Amino acid sequence: MLIAITREVSPSVAGCELSFVPRTEIDVARANAQHRGYQRALATLGCEVRVLDAQPDMPDAVFVEDVAVVVDEVAVMTRPGAESRRAEGASIAEVLRQYRRLRAIEAPGTLDGGDVLRIGRMFYVGESARSNADGIAQLRSILAEYGYTVQGVPIQGCLHLKSAVTALDDESVLLQPTWIDRAAFAHYRIVEVDPAEEHAANVLCIGGTVVMPACFPRTRARVQGAGVDVVSVDVSELQKAEGAVTCCSLVFRES
Numbered sequence: 392m393l394i395a396i397t398r399e400v401s402p403s404v405a406g407c408e409l410s411f412v413p414r415t416e417i418d419v420a421r422a423n424a425q426h427r428g429y430q431r432a433l434a435t436l437g438c439e440v441r442v443l444d445a446q447p448d449m450p451d452a453v454f455v456e457d458v459a460v461v462v463d464e465v466a467v468m469t470r471p472g473a474e475s476r477r478a479e480g481a482s483i484a485e486v487l488r489q490y491r492r493l494r495a496i497e498a499p500g501t502l503d504g505g506d507v508l509r510i511g512r513m514f515y516v517g518e519s520a521r522s523n524a525d526g527i528a529q530l531r532s533i534l535a536e537y538g539y540t541v542q543g544v545p546i547q548g549c550l551h552l553k554s555a556v557t558a559l560d561d562e563s564v565l566l567q568p569t570w571i572d573r574a575a576f577a578h579y580r581i582v583e584v585d586p587a588e589e590h591a592a593n594v595l596c597i598g599g600t601v602v603m604p605a606c607f608p609r610t611r612a613r614v615q616g617a618g619v620d621v622v623s624v625d626v627s628e629l630q631k632a633e634g635a636v637t638c639c640s641l642v643f644r645e646s
């Protein structure tokens with residue numbers, strides 16, 4: 392069984408961190424409705440979806456992916472790069488404790504889960520404004536104990552590594568070449584986003600199907616053309632908060 396931890400959209404989401412997206416008005420009710428549609432999509436793909444209460448004073452707390460990295464053996468609580476997000480992890484840790492032993496990234500390390508891309512036994516970690524060298528080194532040290540390899544990857548022009556590249560399966564990635572060097576993923580089959588759809592590289596792969604935003608039909612066609620099944624979800628209000636489909640959940644095997 393796959394568990395998907397999610398958290399309701401904060402009523403204060405309009406005060407979210409923004410780095411590469413201009414601030415525009417967010418319709419919170421619509422964001423909530425879209426978020427429920429996202430949760431239904433995860434359930435359709437076989438996840439047991441857990442829904443945590445919103446954190447009214449934490450605008451970005453819906454983006455649960457950023458506060459933890461979960462593998463079969465352990466959950467690593469991150470130390471988000473944005474100070475405003477550091478308190479988000481406490482309630483997630485209480486839930487993860489039911490499934491995994493916990494480790495943690497310590498100061499001065501910083502790490503956002505949005506920078507952490509797993510493909511098989513490899514972890515690629517974005518060298519971003521949110522994840523620093525110390526945080527990446529700590530993750531490398533922890534995951535090495537369980538036989539995983541961690542490799543830093545430079546990015547430019549986007550928030551997280553997973554803004555620029557995500558996995559379609561264990562052999563293929565969906566990549567935005569203006570934000571990341573294709574060479575870092577040259578040993579995978581690379582599908583590029585359509586040039587008209589700048590933010591389309593973030594998809595969430597669950598059991599061989601990818602969840603992706605409905606607003607990227609051209610890239611969807613490319614992904615389907617590569618033989619990958621797609622489920623589309625409308626997350627337009629969450630995208631205004633510089634969110635995407637991976638960051639709204641933490642998905643892992645129950646045991």
Ligand code: GLY
Pocket residue numbers: 407408409410451454473550632633634
């Ligand atoms: N608003 C998402 C983030 O900046 O962390």
